[in-house]
Amino acid sequence: MTSLYRDTADRLLTELESGAWREGAMIPSEAHLQETFGISRTTVRRALALLERDGHIERRQGLGSFYRSRKIGKSISSRVDFHTEGRTHGQMPSTRALSFTARNATISERAIFGPEARGGVVELRRLRLLNGQPTVFQISVLCHVGIQDLKRSDFENTSLYALLSSRFELVVSDVDETLEAVNADGDVAQVMGIEPGIAIFNTHRIARDAAGRVVELSNNFVRADRYYFSFSGSIEEFGR
Template sequence: MRPAYLEIHDDIKAAIDQGQWKIGQRLPSERDLATHYQVSRMTLRQAITLLVEEGVLERRVGSGTFIASTRVQEKMRGTTSFTEIIQSQGKVPSSQLISYRRTLPSQQEVDCLGIAKEDNIIRMERVRYADDLPVVYEIASIPEKFIKDLPKEQVTSHFFQSLEEKGYRIGKSSQTISAKLVGDPIAHYLKLPKGQAVLALTQLSYLEDGQAFEYVKSQYAADRFEFYFEN
């Protein structure tokens, strides 16, 4: 059975897409929505937070939560590593590792990666560069079972290649893109003014057999990177 907050997430998103709630309209309070869905406020807040991260909703301090005035969600084809993208454009990729640790997953990581709460993950935080210019800040979560015998240097520098060398076959991915304003410390990492627009990307990547092997939340410097879509 899917977690309740994901069901609520889908229901709210469908209501917006069907025009039941209009762009710019204020949502009912979390208390009222929790009562409507017959869940705790914590569960309701998980759904709202995910919709905010996706750019479907926006929180306004002191005012409440509103249907976002602008949002874009398109399907990008294929699963390609950042390293491959940068190299294909004739640039040199590199990374600055901020943190790398073995830890238990959050509930969101459990749900997205299809793992148990007691399954360890590797969570790494890093800034990625093209020709020494910072392009993206990301937090990647990887089930430990895929990389437990790989040196940290291989995971942080060419993770996809290392998986394929172990015999895994990379499959599809799902992505969600939204716009947001960058705050500290990410603005510092990307060398951007605080409050400048960035592209927030959430990506879940799968092997060909359907296993999710990486969950990544990224923020791209909007003036240094663009996405395009194929129909």
């Protein structure tokens, strides 16, 4: 039979993970929780201790308890790289380069990259992990003289844009990105270690340099249980 404090911890965790709470939000006081759940102060404290042990909350002496989300909140307009973002949220990021292959450009890639794509493009597939868990599957298409001479290992545990800047002086200054919810197909699910059909985020990105030249096309699959996206703006942007 489930003990009362475990049941309380489960109920509180369900509330915290409902989507209404964000990383770092303060949890109501023990007295408030005691009144809300109709339980003793001892039961509340044992429930909070369990949540703290499992890494769901952080208790700060004299300040209270704070929610530690397992998801990373990312602003749609943010351009912080994956590794910096992961470390900022107290997680261990890593990147595996799965493949790096030269191929002919598709019709749409020729239209986007221009004449330079006549000589072909390279496709880079990478898996981004947080604490060793697959989080983002990224397919990038690149088109620039000399890129095909790089090795797959050059893309391990590094920022793609930092690498392009240091090797080829390609500096990304503008990004167009779309975001949609999709169901993971079999191939994507296998790479990301999830069941086919699970809902995930899918973003399509076109990155350009200051001169307007396309630097990268990318297709990114993001686990919805590891990330959430947010947007903020003035009321004028939404209309009335």
